Amino acid sequence: MKFVFKKITLATLCLCLCFNAIAETPLLQEGKKTVFQRVVSNPNAVLYSDDKGTQVINKPRTFTSFYVYKRQGNMVRVGVSTTEALGWMKADSVTEWPQAITMLFTDQMGRQPVLFFKDHETVTSVCTADSIKNTVEQYVTLFNDKDYTVPEDSPVIATEPLAKDGQVSNKNFYLLPVMNIDTQFNESGTQLLEVACLNPGIQKDDNKKEKKKADEEKKDDAGMKTGIVFLVDTTISMKPYIDGTKDIIRNVCEKLKSSKAKDYVYIAVVGYRSNVSLKPDTEYDTKIVSDFIAIANDKEIEAHFDGLEEATASTHDFDEDAMAGVKDAVDKLSWDKVDGKIILLVTDAGPLGATDKTSRTGMSSEGMAEYLRSNNIYLTAVHIQTPKAKKLKNGKNDVAYAKKNYLELSRMSNNRSSYIEVDATDPKQSDKVFRKIGETIASVYCKIAENRVNGKKIEKPKDNDPKSTASSEEKARHFAEITGYAMQLQFAGNQNETTAPHVVKAWIADSDLVSLEEHPNEAPVPAVIPAVLLTKSQLSQLRKQINTIVTTAEEAFLQDSSDFNFYEQLISAAAQMSRDPSAFVDDPNANLAQKGVLLEVLDGLPYKSRVLDLKKEDWTNMSTGEQQEFIKRLKGLVHLYEEFDRDNTHWESFGSKNVNDFVYRVPLNVLP
Numbered sequence: 001m002k003f004v005f006k007k008i009t010l011a012t013l014c015l016c017l018c019f020n021a022i023a024e025t026p027l028l029q030e031g032k033k034t035v036f037q038r039v040v041s042n043p044n045a046v047l048y049s050d051d052k053g054t055q056v057i058n059k060p061r062t063f064t065s066f067y068v069y070k071r072q073g074n075m076v077r078v079g080v081s082t083t084e085a086l087g088w089m090k091a092d093s094v095t096e097w098p099q100a101i102t103m104l105f106t107d108q109m110g111r112q113p114v115l116f117f118k119d120h121e122t123v124t125s126v127c128t129a130d131s132i133k134n135t136v137e138q139y140v141t142l143f144n145d146k147d148y149t150v151p152e153d154s155p156v157i158a159t160e161p162l163a164k165d166g167q168v169s170n171k172n173f174y175l176l177p178v179m180n181i182d183t184q185f186n187e188s189g190t191q192l193l194e195v196a197c198l199n200p201g202i203q204k205d206d207n208k209k210e211k212k213k214a215d216e217e218k219k220d221d222a223g224m225k226t227g228i229v230f231l232v233d234t235t236i237s238m239k240p241y242i243d244g245t246k247d248i249i250r251n252v253c254e255k256l257k258s259s260k261a262k263d264y265v266y267i268a269v270v271g272y273r274s275n276v277s278l279k280p281d282t283e284y285d286t287k288i289v290s291d292f293i294a295i296a297n298d299k300e301i302e303a304h305f306d307g308l309e310e311a312t313a314s315t316h317d318f319d320e321d322a323m324a325g326v327k328d329a330v331d332k333l334s335w336d337k338v339d340g341k342i343i344l345l346v347t348d349a350g351p352l353g354a355t356d357k358t359s360r361t362g363m364s365s366e367g368m369a370e371y372l373r374s375n376n377i378y379l380t381a382v383h384i385q386t387p388k389a390k391k392l393k394n395g396k397n398d399v400a401y402a403k404k405n406y407l408e409l410s411r412m413s414n415n416r417s418s419y420i421e422v423d424a425t426d427p428k429q430s431d432k433v434f435r436k437i438g439e440t441i442a443s444v445y446c447k448i449a450e451n452r453v454n455g456k457k458i459e460k461p462k463d464n465d466p467k468s469t470a471s472s473e474e475k476a477r478h479f480a481e482i483t484g485y486a487m488q489l490q491f492a493g494n495q496n497e498t499t500a501p502h503v504v505k506a507w508i509a510d511s512d513l514v515s516l517e518e519h520p521n522e523a524p525v526p527a528v529i530p531a532v533l534l535t536k537s538q539l540s541q542l543r544k545q546i547n548t549i550v551t552t553a554e555e556a557f558l559q560d561s562s563d564f565n566f567y568e569q570l571i572s573a574a575a576q577m578s579r580d581p582s583a584f585v586d587d588p589n590a591n592l593a594q595k596g597v598l599l600e601v602l603d604g605l606p607y608k609s610r611v612l613d614l615k616k617e618d619w620t621n622m623s624t625g626e627q628q629e630f631i632k633r634l635k636g637l638v639h640l641y642e643e644f645d646r647d648n649t650h651w652e653s654f655g656s657k658n659v660n661d662f663v664y665r666v667p668l669n670v671l672p
Contacts, residue, residue, distance in 0.1 A: 026067035026082055029098055034597045035579065036082060037068040038097050040177055042198055045093035047086060051075045057087045061654045063175050063198065063533065063663060065097065065582065081582070095196045095504075096179050099579045099605055103176035103195065103510070103528035104665060105160055105168060105500075106413035107486035111512030111525045112136050113143075114160040116197070116503050120182065122155035123192055123507040127185055132517040158197070158501035160527075163458055166492025170376065173652045174199040174500035175665075176528065181606040189524035190511040193606065197503040223264040223453040224491040226445050227292050227338030229329050232308065233320055233347035234271035234287075239310040240431045241346055241384060245269075246305050248438035252446060253298035261449040266292040267301055268333050269308055272325030274315035275358040281313035285321055285360055286328040292337045316358065318389070318398055322351035323368050324360040326409070330375055339494075340448075340487035341377040344441060346434070348384035348424065350402030351409075354636030363643075364636030365408040370670045371643055373413060374650055376490060378483040380418040380476070381406035382437055387425055414525050418479040420472050437476045444480035448488065458488045530607040530668040536645065537660040538581040543641040545573050545588045546634055546672060553631050557624070567619045568593040570634075574611040574672045575601045611672045637670055 026036035041064045049055040051072050060066075066078035069085040076094060079085040105114065115136065117123035129135045139156045142148050144164065150157060161168055168174060180194035230245050232238065249267055256262045269289035276285045290304035322345065329343055354364035363371070372379055383406050389398040403421065410418040420437055424430035451459070461481035466474055492498070511524035534542070553566040572592040576584035579601050584590075592598035602612060622630070644650070644664060651662035 024069060024085060026069050026079070027071070032600055034600055035098075038099075038580065039066050039068055039076065039078065039094035040064065040097045040175070040198075041066065041089070042093050042095060045089055047078075048075075048088045051077070051088045053088065053090060061656055061661065063654070065100070065533075066094065082586075092504075095177055095198060097177045098179065100532045100534075100581050101178050101530050101578060101606055101668065102533055102665060103178060103193065104531050104667070105176075106526050106529055108160075108163070108167065108489055109412065109414045109416075109482040109486050109525075110515060111414070111527055112140055112514050113162055114508050114527045115139055115156050116158040116195075116501065116506035116508055117155055118157045118506060120192070120194070120507050123509065124182075124184075125155075127190075127192070127509065127513065133514045136514050157506055158503050160501070161493065161498045163460065163489060163492075165496055165498045166494070167486075167489040167498065168199075168500045169493045169496070169498050170490070171494065171497060172199060172499045173654075175533065176500075178530075178606045179505070181604075185509075188511075188516050188520070190509055190513070190516060191606065192507055192509055193528075194505065194507050195503070196505055197500050199500040199502050223261070224340055224449065224488065225264050225266060225338045226340035226449050226487070227266045227268060227333075227335065227342065228442060228445060229268045229270060229333065229343045231270045231272065231325050231329050231343050231345045233273070233322070233325075233349060234308065235273055235282075235311050235315055235320060235349070236313075237310075237348055237386070237388075238346075238384075240427065241348070241434055242308060242310055244431055244435045244438065245346060246308065248435060248442060249301060250298075251439055252442045253295050253301065255443070256295050256446055257298065259446075259450055260453045261446060262296040263294050264449045264453055265295045265446055266338050267295060268292045268329075269304065270325060270329045270333070271308055272321060272328075273311055274317060274319075274321045274352065275360065278316040278358060279313060282311050282315050286324050288328065288332055291334050317352070318392055319350045319352050319356075319402075320347065321358070321360055322347060322349075322409075323354075323363050323365070326368055326372070326379070327361050327363065330371065330377060335375070335377075339491045340445070340484070341375070342445060342483065342487075343372075343377060343379040344438065345379055345381045345406070345409075346384070346438075347381075347402075348386050348389060350389075350398050351405050353632065354639070355632045362636065362639040364633060364640075365405040366633065367636045367640035367643075367670060369409050369411050370640060370667060372409075373667075374644075374647070378412065378418065378487070379410050380420065380441065380479055380483075381410040382434065383419065383421045384424050384430060384434065385421055412483070413529065414482075415523065418483065420475050420479070422472060433472055436473045440473050440476040441480045444477060445484055448484040452488065452491075458485065458492065461485055531665040532577055532581065532668060532671060533663055534577075534581055534666050535660060536651065536662050536664075538577075538585055539641055539644060539664065539666065540660075541585050541588055542573065542577060542671075543638055543645070545584075546570075546638055546641075549573070550631055550634050550638070553627075557628065565591065565594075567614075567616055568598075570611055570672055571614070572598065574609050575605075577671055578605055578607075578609065578612065578668070607668055609668050609671045634672060637672065640670055 029035045029037050041060045043062045047057045047060050049057050068076050070077035074091045075088045076091050077085050077088050126135050143159045175198045176195050178193050182192040271287045273282050289307040293301050352359040385399045407417040407419050422430050422433050466478045510528050512527050515525040549569045568591050651664050653662045
């Protein structure tokens with residue numbers, strides 16, 4: 001009987017041990033029932049087999065996301081999935097990350113550098129100071145002093161790289177995970193964030209010898225090469241502006257032919273029309289008239305002008321395929337020749353919509369704007385507004401439609417749009433205005449190039465946005481000055497290989513505090529914007545899931561049925577991508593609303609995408625047309641994800657050979 005008792009006891013014990021192993025789950029976040037604690041690995045983090053840190057398992061990839069299974073002293077037990085812990089890591093080698101949102105610095109256009117405050121109290125005191133501007137500028141001045149050493153009791157422990165160093169180099173990947181949020185200043189459009197700033201300074205070029213040689217050659221070259229692309233709608237109605245474009249380029253060449261900058265300003269020309277398969281007589285949808293040519297070679301530039309002529313036949317629609325023109329300008333020109341990157345888009349018609357079957361790219365203005373930003377290209381849209389476009393035969397106001405799209409296409413990281421409208425009621429006057437706009441923009445960029453060649457300091461333009469009453473020429477000057485400034489910071493950052501500051505924990509404001517004080521009635525200037533760190537496999541799964549959801553919705557529209565869970569599926573996907581992309585990949589079809597956990601997942605997210613801000617009643621109260629427009633936007637974003645996936649130059653591998661592990665910071669505004 002004793003033997004039987006022992007046998008049962010041992011069997012029970014084995015079952016208990018097996019059950020405990022299977023049942024091991026991550027720790028829950030405080031106050032949550034379904035959301036687990038997560039951390040992200042810092043540079044040089046090590047995974048150990050025990051809580052003593054004696055036996056090394058491996059060194060995980062920097063910024064790997066882990067679930068926390070246990071906390072013991074200065075060690076945490078972690079795993080990459082919710083079903084298995086892999087080992088232990090030192091607590092100071094990981095950063096708490098309750099959701100997947102990280103922040104990105106915006107271009108320093110109309111704002112001061114981001115200040116990292118040591119605690120919540122100090123950042124709040126600055127926000128309530130008698131003069132925010134004086135307080136912020138005092139700290140910026142201190143950090144600008146090369147001999148300044150940050151004292152231990154300093155309220156500000158670090159700053160974003162300053163103008164003298166340029167912005168964070170494109171070669172240096174950094175992460176700004178959000179750990180906490182304070183919304184007390186929401187009315188002013190500002191949130192306070194507790195963040196870390198992790199910066200391994202890893203560079204993508206594996207061939208170090210070749211890289212060092214290339215960098216030395218580039219540093220010997222003091223000038224910043226600026227590339228200006230004239231992207232021109234070359235349909236029949238555009239003849240005056242095509243001729244004007246040629247004259248603008250000729251004038252620029254003439255002004256710079258005796259300047260040192262003639263070797264540092266490059267011109268490229270791209271023409272676009274529309275879907276040539278529908279109207280073969282229109283000859284092409286896009287055409288690279290000339291790749292980048294230095295202004296010093298003005299005769300070579302002129303020789304290409306015969307390729308820039310208006311069409312002899314009308315295209316199939318009033319709207320033209322502007323997105324195909326932008327896409328080819330980004331993909332097919334030799335941007336590696338230049339440092340500063342500008343596109344000047346000139347058109348009198350709107351772009352074909354993302355879901356228009358005749359659109360070659362299928363990309364929306366919103367998606368294309370992000371594609372431009374990811375390639376560090378600034379686009380200014382010059383929109384010729386003709387009387388014909390205001391009232392087409394089908395009753396459509398193409399001016400309003402085009403303006404909406406070009407405002408989105410030209411949107412910069414400071415949330416302003418580099419958009420200039422030209423009233424073409426009087427053709428002679430509009431031609432004159434257009435030429436002034438083009439020459440103003442070109443002259444500003446050329447002046448910047450001259451300053452760089454002559455070794456002058458980077459000059460910060462006036463911070464004020466142009467007034468609503470500003471002339472087209474004044475707006476053109478402003479946009480060229482602020483984008484030119486941003487390009488110079490990019491150039492300096494790349495030359496200096498500038499890195500983000502390394503900060504374990506600090507508080508920042510997500511908007512420029514000085515602009516809030518100076519322009520309280522205007523939209524805030526964002527200092528940082530939210531993004532989600534995704535792997536290739538996670539982005540691929542998101543693309544597939546959105547396609548499935550959109551297909552389901554379109555089928556429901558065809559059947560005139562409202563009996564579908566489109567909204568719940570979409571918001572579940574969006575919520576999981578912001579909170580925990582790994583959980584989304586594990587169960588992409590999860591309906592969090594039906595599970596009763598949607599609100600818990602959403603609660604505490606510091607930022608929400610457009611879908612997450614959409615309540616169910618908002619969706620059901622939309623008209624059929626509004627719902628269809630919403631779905632069209634999603635289809636346009638899917639095409640953007642496809643471009644992200646193909647463009648390996650912007651993915652960070654951190655030495656991993658598995659492309660599915662490569663990571664990308666996808667801005668929240670282009671996630672569902």
